[in-house]
Amino acid sequence: MDIGALHFQNPEAFWLLVFVPVLVALYVYRNRRRKSTIKFPALSIARRAVPSRRVRLRHVVPALRLLALCCFVFALARPQNAMEVEYTSTDGVDIMLALDVSGSMGTLDMLTRAEQAKLGVMNAERLLKSGDFWKYSRLGYAKEVIAEFIQKRHSDRIGLSVFAGRSFTQCPLTLDYGSLLEILSAVNDSTATGNGTAIGDGLMNSLARIKKSTAKSRVVVLLTDGKDNASLVSPLHAADVAKALGVKVYTVGVGKKKGKILGFQQNPWTGEISWAEREITPEEGIDEEVLKGIAQKTGGRFYRAENREELENIYSEIDELEKTEIETVAYARYSEKFYPWLLVGALLILLELLLANTRFVRIP
Template sequence: MDIGALHFQNPEAFWLLVFVPVLIALYVYRQRKRKRTIKFPALSIAKRAVPSRRVRLRHIVPALRLAALCCFVVALARPQNAMEVEYTNTDGVDIMLALDVSGSMGTLDMLTRAEQAKLGVMNAERILNSGEYWKYSRMGYAQGVIADFIQKRHSDRIGLSAFGSRAVTQCPLTLDYGSLLEILKATDELAKDSIIAGRTAIGDGLMNALARLQKSEAKSKVVVLLTDGRDNASVISPVRAADVAQSLGVKVYTVGVGKRRGKILAFQQNPWTGEISWGERDITPEEEVDESTLKEVAAKTGGKFYRAENKEQLEEIYSEIDQLEKTEIETVAYARYAEKFYPWLLAGAFLILLELLLANTRFVRIP
C-alpha cells in the first residue's frame, strides 16, 4: 500500500483506526452520563459561575491518548520510504570520433552573414593574436557540434582521435563525457601546432580510431570521421584503412566540411607596414575536400558520406548520425525501502508521557 511517497508494509494495521470513532463516542457518552455534585451556599451564585480555562481544556488529556494510539497504529503499519533504483542493461555503441586538426581547419568559410559582418568591424590583428577567430572557424564549429553530439548520448562509450600530419589518440573510449568534452575543447591547440597541423593524414587518423575499437565487444562499432581536405600524409591510405574497418565490422561515417567554391574571409598583411587587416581570397582546388575517397570509405563499411558547407548543415549531419546509431536500452526498475516507523513510535511515546504528566499535574482529577 502506497500513500504519497510512503509505502506501508502492513496496511492491515489501519483497521485498528475504526476503534477511534468508537472511543470518541464512548468518551462523549460517559461525560454526559457522569453526575457531579458540589455543595454551594446559593444557587443564584452558582449559575453565574464561569468555567475556567483549565476546565475547558480538560479534554486535551484523552485527546493526547487518542493521538498516541493513532501514532502507534501508523508505526504498526510500518511506513517505509520507497527509493526507485533503475538498472540499465544495454548492448551499447562504441563510437570513435576522428577529427581533422590540420591548419586548414582554421579557415573562416562557414560564417553566417551576421558573423562575417561582426568580424569585419573588429580589429583583425587583435582577433588574430588572441586566437578568438578559432571559434568562427571550421574547427570551432566542429567542436561545438561534436560537443552537442556527445551530450546527447547516455550509455555509449565515446573516444576521440585527432589527425593532422600524424594521428594521435586524444581520449580512449570512455563513459566520462565530462572529461571528453574538456579534451575536445583543447583540440584547436593541435591545429596551431606546426608539426601536427602541416598536412592531413586521413588514413592514419582512421586507423588510429580503429585501433581503439579493435578489442571492443560492443554490438555496434562506429567511427565518425570529419575532415576538410584530402589525404597527403598517411602511411596507410584511407581506402586501405576502410578495408580494415570492414573486416572489424566497424561502420564509418565520413563528413567533409568547408565550402566547395567561393570566397574565404582571411587575414592579410600589408607588406610595407606589416599591418594585419581583413580580406578575402578564393578557394583553391587544392583545398577542396576529396569527396570521392570519403564516399568510397563510407560505402565500403556500410556508412554514409556527408558534406557540410555551414554550421546548420553540420548540426543536421550529426543529428542524423545520432538517430541512426541509437542504443537499444532495457531498463529494469527495483525499489529499496527504508523503515520510517521510528518517528511515529517516538511521537506516540511522547504523547503518552505528556498525557500522564498533564493528567497528574495540571488536569489532576479530584474524586
C-alpha cells in the first residue's frame, strides 16, 4: 500500500484505527454519566461557579492517549520510503564515422536558394580569407548533420576517422560524445594530408579501429564526394575485409550530379576575388558503382544526397536502422520510517502521564 511517497508494509494494521471512534464515544459516554457531589452552604454560590481553564482543558489527557495510539498504529503499519533503482543492460552498437575531408568537400553546391542569395550579397574575398564559407560547403553540412546524428545516440561507442589523400583516426571509439563533437567541429580540409581521395584507405582505417570490438553490431558510415584515386587498398578489397569481420558499411555520396556550382574567381588584373558560377563537369562527382558495391558486399546501404535535407534524412534513417537494444531492470529499495512514529507515540504517552498526575490530576 502506498500513500504519497510512503509505502506501508503492513497496511492491515490500519484496521486498528476503527477503535479510535469507539474509544472516543466510550469516553464521552462515561464522562456524561459521571456524577460528582459537592456540598455548598447555599445554591446561589453554586450557580455563580464558573468552570476554570483547567476544567475546560481536562480532555487534553485522553486526547494525547488517542494520538499516541494512532502513532503506534502507523508504526505498526511499517511506513517505508521507496527508492527506485534501475540497472540497464545494453546490446550496444559500435559506429565508426569515416569522413572525406578532401579539397572538393569545400564545394558550395548544396545550398538552398535562400542561402545562395545570402552568399551572393556577401563579400566573397572576406569569406574566402576567413574560411567562413566552409559552413556552407559539403563538409560544413556533413559536419552539422553528423553532429546531430551523434547527439541522438545514447549508449553506443562512436569514433571518427578522416581521409583525403591519406587517412587518419581523429577519435577512437568512445562514449564521450562531448569530446567527439569538439573534435568533429575542428575538422577541416587540412586535417588529413595528401592530394586526392583515398576511400579504400579511409575504410580500412575505420575497420582497424572497430575490428576488436565485441559489440553486437559494428557499423561504418562512410561519406565522400569523389572517386577513389589515392588508396593503397582498393575500396572493394576493403569491403571484402569488412565483410570478413562482420562489419556493416553504409556509404553516403554527397554533391549534385549536374547543374551549377557557386565558387570564387580572381580577377587576373586587379586580384579582386568575387563570386562566380560554373557547370559541374562529367569528371566530377562520386563513383556510385564502387560505393554501391561496398554497401552490397557488407549488408549496408548506399545513399545519395544533393542537399542538406536529403543528408539529414539519410542519417536519420541510419539512426533508425541501427537502434540499440536496451533492457532495463528496475527494483525498489526501502528504508524503514516507523522509528519517528514510535518516538512521537512514546513522548505523547509520557506527556499524558505527566499531565494526568500533575496539572490534571483527578481526585475521586
